[in-house]
Amino acid sequence: MNANSPTTYQQIARAIDYLTANFRQQPSLNELAETVNMSEFHFQRLFTEWAGVSPKKFSQYLTLEHAKTRLRTGAPLADTAYEAGLSGTGRLHDLFVTVEGVTPGQFKQAGSGLLLSYGVFDSPFGNYVLGAINGKIAVLHFLNDDDRPEAILTRAWPEATLQQDTEAVRPLTRQIFPLTDATTTSERDITSDKPLPILLRGSAFQLKVWEALLKIPEGRLASYDQVAEAIGQPTASRAVGTAIGSNPIGYLIPCHRVIKKTGLFGGYRWGTNRKQAMLGWEAARVSG
Incomplete structure (x- = not known):
């Protein structure tokens, strides 16, 4: 098996x-x-x-x-100097993730005029739908039995045109979960050194929180309070939690690494x- x-x-x-x-x-x-x-x-x-x-x-x-x-x-969140907008590179285990945030105007357009290609794939954590715009990951959503991938993608990018194209997005999956989808060792070696591009659609506050999550290394944890402090809003832990719960790109933007300050996973x-x-x-x- x-x-x-x-x-x-x-x-x-x-x-x-x-x-x-x-x-x-x-x-x-x-x-x-x-x-x-x-x-x-x-x-x-x-x-x-x-x-x-x-x-x-x-x-x-x-x-x-x-x-x-x-x-x-x-996690060394408090020591991180955040740049304006979402530029720069975040380190995620063996991947480099390059992040781009849409402009306020693009946010309002909700993907109008953009083609969102997608496919459904396996992972160590169950099936997920992966959506990409212009070769950049725009959605990574883990699926339950009754989930409809098209409905999930439409909620994230309401005005985008959907196109199921598994082969177009498959190269991205080989970087996210290389042992799951890559068929040869050489194939994994080729894809692992390429930056993995992410395209985020969210409010300015959400983008700031999601960027902060990229600073939590694999094997480390952070509390909601620590994330709030890292973005310069120490009293906003509740709003931080809401933003984390709206993360459109599971695993790669590691919201799973944020837990309660008591140590409970939440x-x-x-x-x-x-x-x-x-x-x-x-x-x-x-x-x-």
């Missing part, structure tokens, strides 16, 4: 949900395997292939104590299970 298939993610998510709900009882490998109707051997192999660590080790990354430690370690636009999976997966990659 492919460790990056939607079915695998659904099984992993059920196991993670059981792990976090019953962490104090230290569930056995057999219990976890039973939650996904698999043998211990196959579950252990599948989980380790997906996460890079054992279920027991993975569960440690999801504890409140671990989250608090990562918060104390902190909500996530694409589901708390998915947030837990991402945080544990990233912690395993950094620690490993």
